[in-house]
Amino acid sequence: MTDTLPIPAPTTVSAAFWDATRRHELAMQRCDSCERLVWYPRFVCPHCGGTALTWERLSGNGTVYAVSVHHRAALPALADKVPYSVILVDLDEGARLMSNVFGPPPAVGDRVGVGWVALDDGRNMPVFEPK
Amino acid sequence: MTTDIRGAAAIVGVADEVSPTGVIDVPIRELEARVITAALADAGLSLRDVDGLCTCTGGTLMHSVELAEYLGVAPRFTDATQTGGASYGLHVEHAAAAIAAGEAETVVIVYASTPRAARKRGEKGLGVFATPERLEWETPFGVVLPISAYALAANRHMATYGTTAAQLAQIAVDTRRWAALNPRAHLREAITVDDVLGSGFIAEPLHKLECCLVTDGAAAVVVTSAERARTLARPPAFVLGAASAASHAMISQMPDLTVSPGALSGPAAFKTAQLTPGDIDVVQLYDSFTITVLLALEDLGFCPKGEGGPFVGDGALAPGGMLPGQTTGGGLAYTHPGAFGAFLLVEAARQLRGECGERQVPDAKTAVAHGTGGVLSATSTVILGTEVTL
Numbered sequence: 025m026t027d028t029l030p031i032p033a034p035t036t037v038s039a040a041f042w043d044a045t046r047r048h049e050l051a052m053q054r055c056d057s058c059e060r061l062v063w064y065p066r067f068v069c070p071h072c073g074g075t076a077l078t079w080e081r082l083s084g085n086g087t088v089y090a091v092s093v094h095h096r097a098a099l100p101a102l103a104d105k106v107p108y109s110v111i112l113v114d115l116d117e118g119a120r121l122m123s124n125v126f127g128p129p130p131a132v133g134d135r136v137g138v139g140w141v142a143l144d145d146g147r148n149m150p151v152f153e154p155k
Numbered sequence: 156m157t158t159d160i161r162g163a164a165a166i167v168g169v170a171d172e173v174s175p176t177g178v179i180d181v182p183i184r185e186l187e188a189r190v191i192t193a194a195l196a197d198a199g200l201s202l203r204d205v206d207g208l209c210t211c212t213g214g215t216l217m218h219s220v221e222l223a224e225y226l227g228v229a230p231r232f233t234d235a236t237q238t239g240g241a242s243y244g245l246h247v248e249h250a251a252a253a254i255a256a257g258e259a260e261t262v263v264i265v266y267a268s269t270p271r272a273a274r275k276r277g278e279k280g281l282g283v284f285a286t287p288e289r290l291e292w293e294t295p296f297g298v299v300l301p302i303s304a305y306a307l308a309a310n311r312h313m314a315t316y317g318t319t320a321a322q323l324a325q326i327a328v329d330t331r332r333w334a335a336l337n338p339r340a341h342l343r344e345a346i347t348v349d350d351v352l353g354s355g356f357i358a359e360p361l362h363k364l365e366c367c368l369v370t371d372g373a374a375a376v377v378v379t380s381a382e383r384a385r386t387l388a389r390p391p392a393f394v395l396g397a398a399s400a401a402s403h404a405m406i407s408q409m410p411d412l413t414v415s416p417g418a419l420s421g422p423a424a425f426k427t428a429q430l431t432p433g434d435i436d437v438v439q440l441y442d443s444f445t446i447t448v449l450l451a452l453e454d455l456g457f458c459p460k461g462e463g464g465p466f467v468g469d470g471a472l473a474p475g476g477m478l479p480g481q482t483t484g485g486g487l488a489y490t491h492p493g494a495f496g497a498f499l500l501v502e503a504a505r506q507l508r509g510e511c512g513e514r515q516v517p518d519a520k521t522a523v524a525h526g527t528g529g530v531l532s533a534t535s536t537v538i539l540g541t542e543v544t545l
Contacts, residue, residue: 032291064292064408090314090412092306093359098297110296110303110358112407122407124296129359132314149295 028101031143038065040079045148050084050138052119053077061119084138085155086115093129111136113152124151161427162545163255165384165391166247168198168377169501173339173490177370180272183213184225186373187267191226194375199388200261207232207253207262207378209246212494222265232259238401239528240441242266243376243496244535248397250378260380264500267373268492289405299358301443302366304406304530306358309446311412313360318449318464320360324351326445327364327487329473334484336474336514341370342488365445367486367495374497376504392504392522392539396428401533409531413461417454417525417534424523424536425456432456435538436519437506438478439499441527442485448472451525455536479516482506496526500537507541520544 034042044051053062057074068075089112097103109125113136123138130136135155140148170193172179172186179186187210195201208223208230215221219233232253234246243264250262284300298304312318328348334340346364354363384391400416400423403409425431432455440451449463457478458466472480483489483502490498503522505511521544524537 029295030290031295032287035287035291038291064288090307090311092303092310093356094297094299094303095356095359096299098299098303099295102297105297108297110298110307112307112412120407122293122296122298132311 029099029143029149031147031149037067041065042147044081045140045150046146048140048148050082050150051079052082054080061117063119063121082115082117086113086136086152088130088132088134088136089114089120090132091125091130111152125153126151130154160251160255160397161395161429162381162393164251164378165381165393166376166500166504166539167379167384167387167389167391168194168200169375169504170194170197171372171374171498171501173341173370173372177341177368178271178275179269179371179373180275183267183269184222186269187222187265188226190267190373190375191263191265194263194377197389198377200377202226202228204261205263206230207250207259209234209250209262209264210266211235211237211242212266212268232262238399238533238535240443240494240496241399241526241528241533241535242494243500244397244524244526244537245399247376247378247394247500247537248399248535251394251397254378254380260383262378263375264378264497265373265375266494266497268494269371270369270493271371286404293405293407301530302358302361305444305446306361307406308412308450308531309360309444312446312449315413316461316464320352321348322464322468323365323445323449324348324362325470326442326448326467326472327351329467329470329476330442330481330485330487332473333482333514334488337484337489340484340489341368342484361444361446367443367491368488370490370492372490372492372498374501376497376500390508390541392507392541393545394537395430395540395544396424396426396538397536398423398427399533399535404529404532406530413450415450415454415527415531415534417451417527417536420534420536421455421525424538428538430521430538434521435478435523436521437482437503437516438480438523438525439482439503440480440525441495441499442481442487443491443495443527447527447531448480450531451527455523455525474514482511482514482516494528496528496535499524499526503537503539507539
């Protein structure tokens with residue numbers, strides 16, 4: 025099913041993120057100037073304007089910030105996952121991203137860890153699982 | 156925006172068009188022209204008086220210039236800034252500033268959209284949320300926009316402050332009570348909290364009856380100088396304060412899901428108006444979803460942050476309540492063609508003129524029209540008042 029997920033081709037700035045997913049690694053840029061994490065991948069740091077950004081591997085652990093259980097599949101690839109949870113997760117290293125939890129819905133404050141859903145081109149989608 | 160705009164300009168003409176079926180199957184340009192000429196006639200003005208034009212929909216390169224050509228207007232001021240449902244309040248803010256600076260005298264602001272007619276014709280949606288960033292970092296996770304984003308905000312507010320589903324549902328119930336008083340509203344049948352909670356989820360925790368309509372519609376307002384306003388047909392609704400703000404485009408980039416940019420635009424507009432929330436007689440808060448209203452109430456200072464639930468749970472927004480809100484029936488029950496912002500301004504002005512019939516808020520002298528665009532992304536707060544408030 026996942027091969028129909030509409031994932032765009034990586035861009036020049038997001039290629040490193042997607043390459044890391046091939047190794048089941050969650051990677052993110054950190055700004056050399058202000059030392060804050062930058063999500064999503066960018067050419068310029070949205071916190072301070074710095075342009076020296078360095079990729080690093082994150083733990084993949086975090087806490088659920090918000091969750092919405094979806095009862096209709098927005099994408100054909102998710103039809104067998106309904107109901108699925110769209111979540112915002114606060115990673116332990118200090119960045120927030122959107123993802124999914126499949127199965128029983130998590131609650132705000134729940135601990136989660138990254139898992140991977142294989143795409144047909146060798147990349148993987150980061151989704152989260154209860155810890 | 157500085158205090159210079161306080162009382163410098165006024166809304167002097169308004170018009171809006173809705174349909175009992177929800178469908179208005181005419182070309183957008185014709186619909187725009189219909190509400191513009193109606194708003195000008197309402198003011199006792201004509202197209203010959205217009206030297207400013209604000210419009211931001213249509214999907215082509217220079218919408219304000221294209222519409223000006225159609226109307227035979229050569230504007231010295233145009234603004235096509237697009238901040239979703241916040242655009243039209245922002246246009247009022249910019250128009251008032253332009254008028255105060257002598258760069259325009261009479262500005263028309265218009266909005267028209269026919270999503271229902273387009274669907275009937277089999278046209279595909281515009282994909283307005285399909286930004287490159289969203290396609291890569293949100294769309295693959297199965298979001299349904301905009302509802303997923305507002306659902307996440309509602310969930311976070313409930314988890315943080317203990318806001319209940321019944322409190323959010325009360326907003327929809329009270330809005331429907333206003334719609335029952337408005338013969339032009341699309342949905343007028345009374346509903347209960349249980350009806351809302353039983354209407355099913357699309358994206359939890361928001362129920363179907365907490366989500367705005369999709370209907371065709373159009374609205375226009377005419378803004379002119381205070382001096383000219385006093386010579387015209389209708390009692391002016393003076394612009395006492397106006398401000399805009401924007402904080403993010405995608406919900407996953409919103410700094411705090413319980414605080415909208417209204418926390419910036421609201422206080423800034425009140426400062427210019429030299430008023431406080433306690434001075435306001437009637438509010439028109441963008442109700443794309445119930446949570447949109449709740450956050451606006453808190454962010455504009457009508458109640459402290461986190462106390463929106465108990466505030467609305469007591470029926471504050473209902474007819475006869477302490478803060479009458481969304482008196483047309485709002486985006487939830489009156490009309491919602493994609494962006495409701497222009498309709499907020501129309502109703503705020505009508506309430507100040509005292510021409511709202513059964514739904515009239517007695518002796519309303521001050522009104523807030525607060526637009527929210529995107530996914531809680533951008534806001535505009537406009538504070539209007541009658542002559543005695545100057």
